[in-house]
Amino acid sequence: MQTTQRVRDDRRGLFVLVCVYAVLAFLAAAGATWLVTGRALRPLRQLTTLVGEVGAEPSRRLPPAPAGDEVGRLTTAFNAMMDRLQGSLAAQRRFVADASHELRTPLTTVRNNAGFLLRHPDAAEADRDAALRDIEGESARMSRLVEQLLTLARADAGQLPAMAAVDLGEIVDDVCRQARTLHPAREIHCALTPAPPVRGAADALAQLVWILVDNAVKYSPDGGNVWVTVTQRGPSTQLNVADDGPGIPPGAERHIFERFHRADESRSGAGAGLGLAIALSIVRAHGGAILAANNARGGASFVVDLPAAGLSSTS
Numbered sequence: 001m002q003t004t005q006r007v008r009d010d011r012r013g014l015f016v017l018v019c020v021y022a023v024l025a026f027l028a029a030a031g032a033t034w035l036v037t038g039r040a041l042r043p044l045r046q047l048t049t050l051v052g053e054v055g056a057e058p059s060r061r062l063p064p065a066p067a068g069d070e071v072g073r074l075t076t077a078f079n080a081m082m083d084r085l086q087g088s089l090a091a092q093r094r095f096v097a098d099a100s101h102e103l104r105t106p107l108t109t110v111r112n113n114a115g116f117l118l119r120h121p122d123a124a125e126a127d128r129d130a131a132l133r134d135i136e137g138e139s140a141r142m143s144r145l146v147e148q149l150l151t152l153a154r155a156d157a158g159q160l161p162a163m164a165a166v167d168l169g170e171i172v173d174d175v176c177r178q179a180r181t182l183h184p185a186r187e188i189h190c191a192l193t194p195a196p197p198v199r200g201a202a203d204a205l206a207q208l209v210w211i212l213v214d215n216a217v218k219y220s221p222d223g224g225n226v227w228v229t230v231t232q233r234g235p236s237t238q239l240n241v242a243d244d245g246p247g248i249p250p251g252a253e254r255h256i257f258e259r260f261h262r263a264d265e266s267r268s269g270a271g272a273g274l275g276l277a278i279a280l281s282i283v284r285a286h287g288g289a290i291l292a293a294n295n296a297r298g299g300a301s302f303v304v305d306l307p308a309a310g311l312s313s314t315s
Contacts, residue, residue, distance in 0.1 A: 059086060095259055102145055102260065102273075106138035148274040152259065155281035163286075165197040165309040166205060168237055169230045175209045176228055185222045188213070195232040196308035200286045208282045211275045212241040212302050219245035219300065236288070237308055242301040247294040256292050 061079045113131040117123070123131075169192040176190035198205070209228070216226040220243040227242045248256060257280040260273040276292075279302075283290045288306040295301040 099145075099149060099260075103142060106142045106145075109138045110135050110142075145274070148278060151278050152274065152281060155278075155285060163199050163201060166200045166202050167197050168200075168205060168239060168306065169195060171202065171206050172209055172228055172230050172239065175206060175213055179210075179213050179217070179226075183217045186217050186220060187223070187225045188217075189225060189227045191227070191229045193229075193231045195230055195237040196310070198237050198286065198306040199309040200306065204282050204285070208279050208304070209239070209241075211279045212239075212304075215275060215302075216241050216243035216245070216300070219243060221245065233305065235308055236305040239304040239306070240301060242295050242297070243299040244297045245299045247298050248292060248300050253292055257290070 061082060064075070113134045116131050117128065120127070173190060173192060176188055179186075180188050213226060213228060220226060225244050227240070229238075229240045231238050231240075257276045259277040280290060283304055283306070286306055288304060290302060290304045292300060292302050
């Protein structure tokens, strides 16, 4: 009997001991799991917190994490996305500020002249005509600026025009013919060689050619020359617009297609500095490329490469 009781007591003691060890092992495993999981999920918690704060502070970034695991790759991708977002926000603020600056001058002119007409209903006829001409001219300038801003906004939104096979040579020939009438003080030379049609929107491509021709006319002197050529270059149709003006200032090639950028403030005239930015957006919408450089005559050259219709449709 005593032996049987002793065995039972040993079993109960062993059972209690096993239960105690099991509880301790469970608590130790739970603690280790909590520590490991907490450390692994810490970047995700930081990411969640950062997402909530990014609207007020877009410069925030996640701290670096080991690049060999998924969390590290997520951290790197998120920080890269935030860099792009911050750059886009900065560009947007600069764009709005520049647009406001460009609109302020014509609005001030219109307001001042309208106020003059209201305050002086008996002003001399010459003064009234001058004020009205100023109002008309500045209103037209604002209309052009707003239209350019809308063009860029549509391009930013990815609103592409309907595409079809277009003969770029015909467009250039029409633009050159009209430009000779509008700019009789310039010699506008047009040279067209056989080139395949491009896949594009005729109106947008005409706007592109006009922008480059007007830019060349603007920066060439009276009696100066503008050369416009269309030719085939490999698989692309190439447009080249060159002038014999003062050329592009050193270093400006990197910024000449930026919005509201002017290579020469003293020669900017009434332009808003949006023309070449629109030209770039049109070229990109057509899957092409545009480059600017000085030519052998000392003037500027703009070279546009557009994919031929058969190639662009399959790309």
